[in-house]
Amino acid sequence: MSVTKRDVEYIARLARLRFNDEELESYTAELNEILNYMEKLNELNTETVEPLSHPIENVNVFRDDKLIVSIDRADALKNAPSRDEEFFKVPKVINK
Amino acid sequence: MLKLTQYRNHSEKIELIKSGKISLRKNVEEFLHEIEDKKELNAFNFVFDDVLLQADKVEEKIKKGSAGKLGGMVISIKDVLSIKSRPMTCSSKILKNYEAVYTATAVQKLLDEDAIIIGKTNCDEFAMGSSNENSAFGIVRNPHDTERVPGGSSGGSAVSVAADLCDASLGTDTGGSIRQPAAFCGVYGLKPTYGRVSRYGLTAFASSFDTIGPFAKSIEDIALIMSVISGKDPKDSTSHDIEVPAFTLNVDNVEKYRVGIPKEYLNPSSEGGLDQEIKEAIENQIDLLKENGYEIKEISLPHTEYAIATYYILTTAEASSNLSRYDGAHYGYRSDKANNLFDMYTESRTEGFGKEVKRRIMLGTYVLSAGYYDAYYRKAQKVRRLLKEDFDKAFQQVDIMLTPTTPTVAFKIGEKSADPLQMYLSDIFTTPANLAGIPGINIPVGKNSEGLPIGLQLMANHFEELKLLRFAKKLETIQ
Numbered sequence: 001m002s003v004t005k006r007d008v009e010y011i012a013r014l015a016r017l018r019f020n021d022e023e024l025e026s027y028t029a030e031l032n033e034i035l036n037y038m039e040k041l042n043e044l045n046t047e048t049v050e051p052l053s054h055p056i057e058n059v060n061v062f063r064d065d066k067l068i069v070s071i072d073r074a075d076a077l078k079n080a081p082s083r084d085e086e087f088f089k090v091p092k093v094i095n096k
Numbered sequence: 097m098l099k100l101t102q103y104r105n106h107s108e109k110i111e112l113i114k115s116g117k118i119s120l121r122k123n124v125e126e127f128l129h130e131i132e133d134k135k136e137l138n139a140f141n142f143v144f145d146d147v148l149l150q151a152d153k154v155e156e157k158i159k160k161g162s163a164g165k166l167g168g169m170v171i172s173i174k175d176v177l178s179i180k181s182r183p184m185t186c187s188s189k190i191l192k193n194y195e196a197v198y199t200a201t202a203v204q205k206l207l208d209e210d211a212i213i214i215g216k217t218n219c220d221e222f223a224m225g226s227s228n229e230n231s232a233f234g235i236v237r238n239p240h241d242t243e244r245v246p247g248g249s250s251g252g253s254a255v256s257v258a259a260d261l262c263d264a265s266l267g268t269d270t271g272g273s274i275r276q277p278a279a280f281c282g283v284y285g286l287k288p289t290y291g292r293v294s295r296y297g298l299t300a301f302a303s304s305f306d307t308i309g310p311f312a313k314s315i316e317d318i319a320l321i322m323s324v325i326s327g328k329d330p331k332d333s334t335s336h337d338i339e340v341p342a343f344t345l346n347v348d349n350v351e352k353y354r355v356g357i358p359k360e361y362l363n364p365s366s367e368g369g370l371d372q373e374i375k376e377a378i379e380n381q382i383d384l385l386k387e388n389g390y391e392i393k394e395i396s397l398p399h400t401e402y403a404i405a406t407y408y409i410l411t412t413a414e415a416s417s418n419l420s421r422y423d424g425a426h427y428g429y430r431s432d433k434a435n436n437l438f439d440m441y442t443e444s445r446t447e448g449f450g451k452e453v454k455r456r457i458m459l460g461t462y463v464l465s466a467g468y469y470d471a472y473y474r475k476a477q478k479v480r481r482l483l484k485e486d487f488d489k490a491f492q493q494v495d496i497m498l499t500p501t502t503p504t505v506a507f508k509i510g511e512k513s514a515d516p517l518q519m520y521l522s523d524i525f526t527t528p529a530n531l532a533g534i535p536g537i538n539i540p541v542g543k544n545s546e547g548l549p550i551g552l553q554l555m556a557n558h559f560e561e562l563k564l565l566r567f568a569k570k571l572e573t574i575q
Contacts, residue, residue: 016445091435
């Protein structure tokens with residue numbers, strides 16, 4: 001499996017990143033080198049192995065369905081790049 | 097007045113303060129002076145300006161006998177952990193002006209026991225790196241040779257302890273980020289079992305791998321800090337509800353643990369092998385244990401050579417998902433180039449993230465994308481189970497595993513930064529513990545012919561940190 005420059009552009013769009021031409025070239029080369037190394041895993045037959053998603057295999061952890069105060073609005077808005085008294089502000093989403 | 101280096105651990109320090117031989121304020125002033133003096137090491141992102149005030153309060157408590165277990169211990173915190181109303185940047189431009197809105201549980205527990213928090217330490221951006229060269233605050237230098245890296249990602253934490261800038265530090269370890277810099281800088285560093293310490297307030301990198309643990313100059317202090325920060329936390333559902341031992345180190349009654357030497361670690365088949373001087377240092381320790389009547393057993397962890405590939409598929413996948421929260425909307429950097437929502441996300445992330453973080457987001461997004469999920473991500477999850485089962489089987493035969501921590505000593509600044517794959521491969525001995533979720537510790541075992549520290553790693557089964565610490569203490573006493 002080889003990654004092309006176009007693939008890298010597509011992945012970048014999914015990840016909401018933008019690269020110039022030079023960066024596209026270098027990321028394409030690096031991703032190919034790294035993914036090529038990862039092909040190593042195909043030496044192993046894992047057909048009957050269950051995937052492991054967590055090192056300590058917990059059952060579900062439940063808590064009581066009670067309302068608990070977390071951070072207040074002022075704190076939540078404190079680090080916003082743009083805001084008013086109550087809301088985060090972002091560029092206009094819907095155009096009439 | 098005694099110099100700050102004249103105590104070996106916290107209980108000695110407390111005795112000196114109680115008997116009036118040192119003053120805590122003086123002690124903290126000395127640390128501040130050392131930080132200023134060794135500024136070129138670049139260990140700190142922030143030093144707190146109220147630290148002397150903290151010291152005065154705690155000193156009074158110590159004299160009245162009402163101080164907590166960590167009263168007067170001066171601790172630095174890796175800048176990926178939140179402390180309310182303090183900056184928290186993850187050494188990234190994207191969080192440059194971020195101020196934490198709550199306090200991480202592990203840090204709160206230190207504060208509750210009267211530790212003094214001196215500042216936030218430099219690290220690789222979002223804890224991604226093995227050399228501390230990927231930081232928006234600049235590289236960190238190794239105090240043993242300033243042309244060399246301190247290791248990463250908790251490089252600043254390791255340096256802050258090794259260079260006497262504080263007593264101890266809290267770092268994080270996702271694939272070796274505590275143990276490897278501890279080895280490169282010649283200090284103790286413990287990565288706890290996954291779930292032993294609450295991750296609440298730790299900025300997520302790879303959630304099924306991330307752990308928080310201490311750096312210190314003595315096993316006693318590592319044990320003391322572990323006794324404070326461990327335990328179930330309702331704010332982290334993956335923290336484990338299991339008894340926290342007192343972490344007492346009485347080694348007289350310690351039965352002779354069976355020690356396993358994984359052959360794949362001392363004779364690695366590929367990827368540059370193992371430095372000869374490190375190998376000899378580890379073999380010397382093994383001989384010492386044999387002379388003291390320990391049963392040493394060669395064991396096999398047959399899937400070791402697949403650890404790096406597995407680790408970098410799974411952690412980049414988790415990272416690409418975790419780092420999607422940096423969107424320029426809620427907090428952190430927002431580019432002023434954008435006038436629509438899509439561009440706001442893209443431009444803010446493009447300008448805000450550094451090169452290595454972008455590389456990992458790209459890799460993670462790729463292995464999770466349609467058509468590649470099964471080939472990479474699911475495959476790696478399966479191999480993760482095989483790697484964990486290697487350890488399960490080995491721990492039926494032995495109590496402790498003894499290995500080198502790193503394949504080389506601290507490398508030169510710039511030596512590996514141009515080749516990401518070579519950098520990743522340097523994590524070969526540390527990533528397996530994170531894949532399996534088991535605890536590991538770095539023990540400094542002397543220096544090589546160039547005066548650079550060599551690290552020995554001990555690993556034990558899940559939640560057996562106490563075994564690690566007692567064995568480490570024993571190893572120290574038979575030197």
